[in-house]
Amino acid sequence: MISSTDTKALLDLLSEDGTLESFIPEFLAKFKRHNHFNICCSLVMLMEDRRILNHSQRLVAFYILHDLYCGEQSFVNPFISVLIDVASDDSADIVERAFLLQLLGSTHSSNSKKEIVSQTAAEYIRAFDPNSHTLLTREQLLKQYSDKLPVEPYRCYFKNASIKNVIRDPDIPQGCDADAPELDDSTPLGKYRIGGGNRETAAAGLIQNTSLKGFEPPWIRPVPPRLPEQDGELVWLTPDNNHELLWDYGMCADTSRGAAVRDLIGRALKGALAPTQQQKVLVELEADPKLVYHCGLSPRLLPELVENNPVIAVEVLLKLMNSVQIADYFKVLVNMDMSLHSMEVVNRLTTAVDLPTQFIHTYISNCISSCENIKDKYMQNRLVRLVCVFLQSLIRNKIINVQDLFIEVQAFCIEFSRIREAAGLFRLLKALE
Numbered sequence: 001m002i003s004s005t006d007t008k009a010l011l012d013l014l015s016e017d018g019t020l021e022s023f024i025p026e027f028l029a030k031f032k033r034h035n036h037f038n039i040c041c042s043l044v045m046l047m048e049d050r051r052i053l054n055h056s057q058r059l060v061a062f063y064i065l066h067d068l069y070c071g072e073q074s075f076v077n078p079f080i081s082v083l084i085d086v087a088s089d090d091s092a093d094i095v096e097r098a099f100l101l102q103l104l105g106s107t108h109s110s111n112s113k114k115e116i117v118s119q120t121a122a123e124y125i126r127a128f129d130p131n132s133h134t135l136l137t138r139e140q141l142l143k144q145y146s147d148k149l150p151v152e153p154y155r156c157y158f159k160n161a162s163i164k165n166v167i168r169d170p171d172i173p174q175g176c177d178a179d180a181p182e183l184d185d186s187t188p189l190g191k192y193r194i195g196g197g198n199r200e201t202a203a204a205g206l207i208q209n210t211s212l213k214g215f216e217p218p219w220i221r222p223v224p225p226r227l228p229e230q231d232g233e234l235v236w237l238t239p240d241n242n243h244e245l246l247w248d249y250g251m252c253a254d255t256s257r258g259a260a261v262r263d264l265i266g267r268a269l270k271g272a273l274a275p276t277q278q279q280k281v282l283v284e285l286e287a288d289p290k291l292v293y294h295c296g297l298s299p300r301l302l303p304e305l306v307e308n309n310p311v312i313a314v315e316v317l318l319k320l321m322n323s324v325q326i327a328d329y330f331k332v333l334v335n336m337d338m339s340l341h342s343m344e345v346v347n348r349l350t351t352a353v354d355l356p357t358q359f360i361h362t363y364i365s366n367c368i369s370s371c372e373n374i375k376d377k378y379m380q381n382r383l384v385r386l387v388c389v390f391l392q393s394l395i396r397n398k399i400i401n402v403q404d405l406f407i408e409v410q411a412f413c414i415e416f417s418r419i420r421e422a423a424g425l426f427r428l429l430k431a432l433e
Contacts (some may be wrong), residue, residue, distance in 0.1 A: 002038050007207050010039060011200050014057040020124075021117040023060055024067050037078070042207045044082055050093070052203050055123035059099055062086070063117070066103045066119055082143060088138035095125055098133040116202075212380055260284070265295045268309040283311055285319055292319040299328040303336040310341040314348045321353055330356070334363045338370040338383065343390045350399045357364065360400055364391065368412045383418055387412075388421035392428060402432055 002010070009030045031039050043061045044050050045247065053061065062083065069077040077083075086092050087100035102116055116124060135142075261284050264277055273281070285291055297305065297316060306313045309347055317333075320326050336342055349355055367387045374380045391409065394400045402409065406429065413426035 002035065002042055002207060004204075006035065006039065007042075007204050010042065010207075011203055012432075014053065014060055017120060017122070019120055020060065020063045021120055021331070023064055027064055027068065036068060040068065040079060045206065046077055047086075048201055052096050052206065053055070055093070055095070055125055058096060059121040059124065062096065062100055063103065063121075066100075067117075080145060084138070084141045087134065088141050094130055094133075095128050097129070097135055098128065099124065101133070101136060104145075106127070111115070130275070132229075135422045163176045177298065261291050262294070265297055265305075265312075269301055269304040273312070278309065278311060284313055285315055289319050292316055293323070294426055299325065302329055304366060306333070306336065306345050307339065307341050310344045310348075313345050314352075317345070317349060318352060324432045330359050334359055334366060338367050340386055343386060347390060347393060350394065351397065357404075359399075361405060364394075364400070364405060365408065368408065372415070384416045384419050385421045388419070388425045392421075392425055395432070402429065 013026060013030060016023075016026070018026075027039075043065060047058055047061055050058070065075070065079045069079070083100050083104065086329075087097050087104065089097070099116075102113060105113065117128070157182070224245070233300050261281060264273065264281050267273060267277070295316070302313065305316070317326075317329060320329060333345070346360075348360060350360065367390070371380060371384050371387055374383060410426070410429055413422045413429065416422040417426065
């Protein structure tokens, strides 16, 4: 429960002779806040047997349990149920019952709580008048404190079946006389005999050697039976090492073809290849489509290949169509500067495979924006013609649904209606409307 140092400090505190209101400041000075609950639990254990603490010490303990948590607004006193049980116990001492009712404010007495706590516990006992107090039943107290008690208390079958730590010894009379036997730690189930002059020893031994759990029945759980072993279940104990060797037929293979393609792709990024060189790249890629993954091309280098060798760019993209990187290549292609070669690559791709609709729409929007933003009139007219021819090809081949881009393309045709190709595209749109 608590350390030996705290045990001695608690018993010394209960033995002090002072007014009741002086015990709370003394308690706070002796014990740290995080240990208050354990100290109070020890007090509850000590008071389970009325002979462990004398009359004055019990009143001091009750006062500490009540007033220690009076100023706590965030939660209810955790020991309120203990105080109510004692205050409503018909077999309890009438002085203790009246004292608790006055602390709880549940009795009509001529003495106020302030007058009570300004006395010592011994003075309160001497001045006690039973005729001036009205005791309440348990039902009355529970009704009064219904908002501070749990709706349904926690029930533990093992706790309910347990034996309490503090057990009355039938061989010892109710009083503690000097002829009673000394403390006997060997008595069964942790019973403590209180003899003359060893009351504090019994209290200290009770706190140090027991806990709040009591003597609960053991939770007997039989060992589950082993399941029968299955064939092959313990195969890892005798692993099978009869593995066949697999020969890598690609070892020592001729890699000159891949090296030649990488070299030609490197040149294609810097300038246009000769027709024979272009043909060699196309033939090698057709013979081994996997060479496209080892030719040294990356999405970042695609714009250079498109501008210098669009035919090779188309072939490379077709071979990469099923790779996980094709989305990165499309992203680079749609965001690169519009040119005759980029439109040629896109146009060839649309006739060869089914491109994502969003990619085509984004590319068309970028082409229209490029035409609108160019300042050079000559280059603008040239690009507008290229875009119009490109759009007419997509529409006639039914690669795009013109209704999806009707408003944007129509506005483009109207803006550049002075150009013959734009006027022809506008008439085509009207015919399809």
